[in-house]
Amino acid sequence: MPGPTPELADIFRQHGPAYRQAHSLPWHQHRLMQAIETCRTAVMGGVVEWCDHCQFTHTRYRSCRNRHCPKCQGAAREKWLDQRRGELLPTAYFHVVFTLPEPIAAIAFYNKDAVYDILFRATAETLLTVARDPERMGVELGFFAVLHTWGQNLHFHPHLHCVVPGGGLSMGHDRWIQGRRRFLLPVKVLSRFFRRVFLSALEKAYAAGELQFLGEWEPLRDPQAFARYLAPFHRREWVVYAKAPFGGPQHVLEYLGRYTHRVAISNRRLLALENGHVSFAWKDYRDGKQKVMTVAADEFIRRFLQHSLPIGLQRIRYYGFLANCHRATKLDLCRRLLATVGSELLPQPDQCRDFIALLTGRKFRLCPQCGIGILASFQVLRPCHGPVPLRVDTS
Secondary structure, three states: OOOOOOOOOHHHHHHHHHHHHHHHHHHHHHHHHHHHHHHHOOOHOOOEEEEOOOEEEEEEEOOOOOOOOOOOOOHHHHHHHHHHHOOOOOOOOOEEEEEEOOOHHHHOOOHHHHHHHHHHHHHHHHHHHHHHHOOOOOOOOOEEEEEEEEEOOOOEEEEEEEEOOOOEEEOOOOEEEEEEOOOOOOOHHHHHHHHHHHHHHHHOOOOOOEEEOHOOOOOOOHHHHHHHHHHHHHHOOOOEEEOOOOOHHHHHHHHOOOOOOOOOOOOHHHHEEEEOEEEEEEEEEOEEEEEHHHEHHHHHHHHHOOOOOOOOOOOEEEEOOOOOOOOHHHHHHHHHHHOOOOOOOOOOOOOOHHHHHHHHHOOEEEOOOOOOOOOOEEEEEEOOOOOOOOOOOOO
16 A cells, blocks of 8 residues: 655655755755745644544644745635635636746846846736737736746746736726737737847846856856847747636636645645655646656755745736736726626625635634534644654643
């Protein structure tokens, strides 16, 4: 009978100390690994809960809440989706993906802050400018973009997922204009405009000394070498992918749940940790088949850590009429133009036991033993940094 599948924390606990000793890691990656290793363990402290029906006791350790931890994204995702639910409009939504060519992504690897910011700005300018063109739609769009940096095999692959309503406000803000195209805006136009804006911003960042080049990329410090490196990409087609519209606002929420708070790899994709090697499931999009990849534990940790985000970087950003500075006002205007009452889009649960139940629709504190009683906290466990003390059951 197969044993239990490993978790990311197990890999870090077994092979993390040796990896940290062999490699010089930035402080935020040390902190990331420590958070995942200690998440929901006695090190974090917790509470002991007691069922008021069957007297079952249960220890619940605290979560690390690190945004890279695969066990800590569920509640954050549900809370974010609940906030977005009230912002959905009764119109079709589109999913548009902007991807960087692999050689450009190589520059991003050593300049994450600068290049990720350029990626966001270039994507926003592309969608907003093309949508404003009277020959296209002539509207002000409102959308949000989510940064992902990985492919299924955990290689470095930065790209933005954008969710865009299928219409927008007229330039006079006096009517809602619905898009007529199946894919909202022509993909080739988006691709070429995005290419031009991104490369122009990248060249400006280089001229301002905002980019660094290390190791094998040191020759690009020479301006002429950098210009030669970028030259082919001014002519090459860049990948911008647009999916057909969703079925409606509720389908958008279901779809968003897959993207907004994802980490590079979830625990359910981890299959085995044996003899210093990690096996995980991945989908090969070239043939659409599910496959298994096995790599050394050190290589697996390296691949995971390259997706750690710079401290303070916002990986979900809002633009157009969804920009934070005027979102409430313009959403209210959109609803009036679409003749939709905002309260009809808000969740209206009849009953809920607490705030978590309101956000997720699940009764987190229902007793797992009898399924009837409610777990009540009666003992607080302080963080433990040594051997875990035995808890004496005095019932």
